[in-house]
Amino acid sequence: MSDPPTLDAYDRRILQHLTANGRITWSDLAEAIGLSLTPTIRRVRQLEETGYITGYFARLDERQLAGSMSAFVSVTLERQVRSALDAFEARVSTLPEVMSGFLMSGGADYLLRCVVRDLDHYRDLLDLLTKVPGVAHIQSSFALKAFINRPAPLIRLDP
Structure with missing residues (x-):
């Protein structure tokens, strides 16, 4: 089994924003991290495929x-x-x-x-x-x- 890819600054910013708001729109996420829409979506999908993102959920009180x-x-x-x-x-x-x-x-x-x-x-x-x-x-x-x-x-x- 190979090691997961190293996270760069964009990946870390994606994770930070999704942790704070898992319902953020693709366009707002792209703007927040400073990338265009297509590379942002591609990076999120890669983070999901490599297991850094394991799912999305509502945080209940x-x-x-x-x-x-x-x-x-x-x-x-x-x-x-x-x-x-x-x-x-x-x-x-x-x-x-x-x-x-x-x-x-x-x-x-x-x-x-x-x-x-x-x-x-x-x-x-x-x-x-x-x-x-x-x-x-x-x-x-x-x-x-x-x-x-x-x-x-x-x-x-x-x-």
């Missing part, structure tokens, strides 16, 4: 749809064998409160970011998590304030 409390939940399993890991991931992936999950190194096996309405809702989620087969220990921390919540990595305009 978490607070309105799911709740305003973010809980970071560390989960330790009884056994760290592939079947136990797969079973845990499959079950937790079905829980709508779990926004993201990571297999971790260190003390806990998993770190989950969950969004709930309030402590009662969290208690209901915790009840579900404790019933997942193989869970040995759960530890939770609640976010007091989000100060960075990026939809994508920052795009540096200089290489």
